[in-house]
Amino acid sequence: MEEIINEIKKTLKKIVSEYRLKHIMGVLYTAKMLANKYNIEESRAELAAVGHDLFRDIKPYKFLKIAKVYGIKISFEEEKNPILLHGKIAAEYLKREYNIPDDIYEAIYYHTSGYKYYGLIGKILFVSDSIEPTRNYDKVEYFRKIAFHDINKAYKEILKNKIIYSLNKNHFLLNNTVEAWNNILQY
Numbered sequence: 001m002e003e004i005i006n007e008i009k010k011t012l013k014k015i016v017s018e019y020r021l022k023h024i025m026g027v028l029y030t031a032k033m034l035a036n037k038y039n040i041e042e043s044r045a046e047l048a049a050v051g052h053d054l055f056r057d058i059k060p061y062k063f064l065k066i067a068k069v070y071g072i073k074i075s076f077e078e079e080k081n082p083i084l085l086h087g088k089i090a091a092e093y094l095k096r097e098y099n100i101p102d103d104i105y106e107a108i109y110y111h112t113s114g115y116k117y118y119g120l121i122g123k124i125l126f127v128s129d130s131i132e133p134t135r136n137y138d139k140v141e142y143f144r145k146i147a148f149h150d151i152n153k154a155y156k157e158i159l160k161n162k163i164i165y166s167l168n169k170n171h172f173l174l175n176n177t178v179e180a181w182n183n184i185l186q187y
């Protein structure tokens with residue numbers, strides 16, 4: 001897995017901005033710490049982290065094209081806002097190129113929306129993406145604190161925060177976000 005991670009890092013340097021690279025390295029750092037805290041293999045968290053925003057900075061018009069090539073079903077929301085596809089495209093690419101494990105594929109595929117069936121690695125990526133050191137917003141310190149005590153609570157609170165943010169901005173709610181939220185409330 002180390003080899004794959006290093007190859008992805010090399011690709012990142014070619015296709016993401018410096019700003020994005022800092023964010024990705026922040027996610028990597030945070031995901032590794034959370035992996036240690038919750039007893040999953042560090043390298044699995046690393047792979048999810050380095051892969052998740054691989055295509056975040058490609059030109060927007062390319063998202064729909066690549067998604068079609070990969071056979072990704074494009075929702076109305078994605079058609080209107082193709083950048084939403086960047087996680088799905090990264091997951092499909094990494095599956096084809098490196099045959100990444102299913103749970104890491106899902107972690108990356110749904111990192112923008114959250115996912116009803118997320119495993120631990122999915123929650124770690126989702127949370128790390130929102131609390132990595134370069135993130136700076138109202139509740140981030142609170143989220144950082146709870147992430148290291150209760151990953152499920154952190155996932156729930158961050159998802160909730162994203163939903164509230166989207167509503168306030170009059171942004172779409174993605175179906176997977178709503179499903180993930182409703183699923184959390186069942187337990």
Ligand SMILES: [Fe+2]
Nearest residue numbers: 052053056087
């Ligand atoms: Fe992303």
Ligand SMILES: [Fe+2]
Nearest residue numbers: 023052053129
């Ligand atoms: Fe990200």
